Amino acid sequence: MTDSGLNGKIKEALAATGNNRHDAHKLLITWAVRDPGLLLALTKPHLKAIATGVVDHYLRHNAEQASDDGEGDGLSRSAIDDIISSAAMRLPRDKRKMPNIPPPKSTERQASTMRKLAAAFTKKKK
Numbered sequence: 001m002t003d004s005g006l007n008g009k010i011k012e013a014l015a016a017t018g019n020n021r022h023d024a025h026k027l028l029i030t031w032a033v034r035d036p037g038l039l040l041a042l043t044k045p046h047l048k049a050i051a052t053g054v055v056d057h058y059l060r061h062n063a064e065q066a067s068d069d070g071e072g073d074g075l076s077r078s079a080i081d082d083i084i085s086s087a088a089m090r091l092p093r094d095k096r097k098m099p100n101i102p103p104p105k106s107t108e109r110q111a112s113t114m115r116k117l118a119a120a121f122t123k124k125k126k
Contacts (some may be wrong), residue, residue: 001041009038 009031010024017023032039043050
């Protein structure tokens with residue numbers, strides 16, 4: 001299919017969907033699944049990127065499977081235990097918990113103001 005044929009299909013899809021992009025995408029995909037010529041016209045400019053992505057994915061997937069075997073680590077059980085114990089000593093502190101630090105004055109002032117407002121709007125019981 002030529003570029004003009006592809007452009008014609010795009011215009012046809014937009015016309016059929018009332019210029020709705022999302023529906024035109026769906027319609028073009030449906031037509032491409034049924035028409036190999038349209039599928040090739042849509043994907044031909046992107047074949048190099050598609051092939052590169054597929055090959056990279058294949059190589060990455062096989063590399064992950066090879067590294068999952070666990071062989072070749074060369075670390076003994078005691079070495080692993082030593083690494084874990086030394087890492088436990090360098091754990092970061094929780095910065096959200098600040099011991100024995102009073103709240104800032106603005107927080108106390110805000111709380112006091114809110115209590116006064118609440119008191120102003122409550123009815124006094126007789």
